Amino acid sequence: KAGVTQTPRYLIKTRGQQVTLSCSPISGHRSVSWYQQTPGQGLQFLFEYFSETQRNKGNFPGRFSGRQFSNSRSEMNVSTLELGDSALYLCASRRNTGYNEQFFGPGTRLTVL
Amino acid sequence: DAKTTQPTSMDCAEGRAANLPCNHSTISENEYVYWYRQIHSQGPQYIIHGLKNNETNEMASLIITEDRKSSTLILPHATLRDTAVYYCIVSPALIKAAGNKLTFGGGTRVLVKP
Numbered sequence: 001k002a003g004v005t006q007t008p009r010y011l012i013k014t015r016g017q018q019v020t021l022s023c024s025p026i027s028g029h030r031s032v033s034w035y036q037q038t039p040g041q042g043l044q045f046l047f048e049y050f051s052e053t054q055r056n057k058g059n060f061p062g063r064f065s066g067r068q069f070s071n072s073r074s075e076m077n078v079s080t081l082e083l084g085d086s087a088l089y090l091c092a093s094r095r096n097t098g099y100n101e102q103f104f105g106p107g108t109r110l111t112v113l
Numbered sequence: 114d115a116k117t118t119q120p121t122s123m124d125c126a127e128g129r130a131a132n133l134p135c136n137h138s139t140i141s142e143n144e145y146v147y148w149y150r151q152i153h154s155q156g157p158q159y160i161i162h163g164l165k166n167n168e169t170n171e172m173a174s175l176i177i178t179e180d181r182k183s184s185t186l187i188l189p190h191a192t193l194r195d196t197a198v199y200y201c202i203v204s205p206a207l208i209k210a211a212g213n214k215l216t217f218g219g220g221t222r223v224l225v226k227p
Contacts, residue, residue: 004156033214043157043200043217056214090156092215100147100204100215104156 002026004105006091012111018079021108025072025093031055032074033102034066037088046089049074050096078110086112117201122222125195131188133221135201138182144205146177147215148186150197157200157217160186191225198222 005024013019025032033056034046045058049068066076072093078085088109092102118136125131137146147162161168161175163184168175174187188195200220 035215035217042219043215045214045216048214058214092156099145099162101159101162102157102215104158107156 004091004093004103006089006105006108008108009106010109010111012113013081014113015081015083017081018077019081019110020075020077021089021091021110023074023076023091023093023105025074025091026103029093029095029103030072031094031096032068032072033092033094034074034076035090035092036060037090037107038084038086043090046076081112083112086110117203117218119199119201119218119221121219122224124224124226125188125191127193127225127227128190131191131195131223131225133186133188133199133201133223134183135186136183137201137203140181140203141205142181144203146175146181146184147202147204148173148175149200149202149215149217150195151200151220152194152197160199191223193225193227196223196225 007022031050033048035043037043047066048056052068063079068074088107090104090107092104094102145162145164148160149157151157160172163175163177177184198220200217202215
């Protein structure tokens with residue numbers, strides 16, 4: 001079974017631009033979560049989607065948004081990029097069971113110049 | 114979610130057991146203990162989880178104290194590939210209510226040495 005895939009793997013943007021990251025969950029997984037990882041703040045939860053609905057959201061500004069499609073694939077968007085948005089963005093999927101066993105993708109490394 | 118406390122780092126000899134402690138003194142009765150690890154430049158990887166009883170799988174064993182205020186992850190025969198940051202996370206069992214959120218702390222940086 002293929003794992004969680006994320007595209008692109010690396011991205012370089014400049015301040016003020018916007019970016020869209022993509023995540024394809026494991027087949028059959030309907031729940032997708034996004035996390036941001038930086039050296040200073042560690043791994044932080046961004047948001048979670050299930051059946052195209054945002055079910056949970058972390059403490060991030062409105063510049064960070066996401067969506068999920070009917071095939072469970074998900075995208076996240078960051079508008080008006082800031083230098084501090086440079087990070088590894090990780091996507092995770094899981095089956096809708098009672099346990100929080102999440103499968104993470106390799107991440108997208110975003111650099112904002 | 115309950116907060117966890119882990120040592121910042123630890124070394125382990127290859128082939129020996131690695132015992133990783135975690136304190137979660139404010140854990141609620143419906144919260145599970147999860148362990149994930151993150152090998153450099155990769156996404157986190159689920160290892161094991163438990164509620165009250167000790168658990169074992171092909172990767173590790175999880176020992177939870179009777180009062181549930183602390184736990185220990187045991188890697189029975191550490192290899193160089195086990196070098197990673199290990200995260201102990203407490204998460205509610207009712208996923209539908211709480212959603213998917215995992216709250217990661219700083220974790221323990223484990224270095225397995227030859």
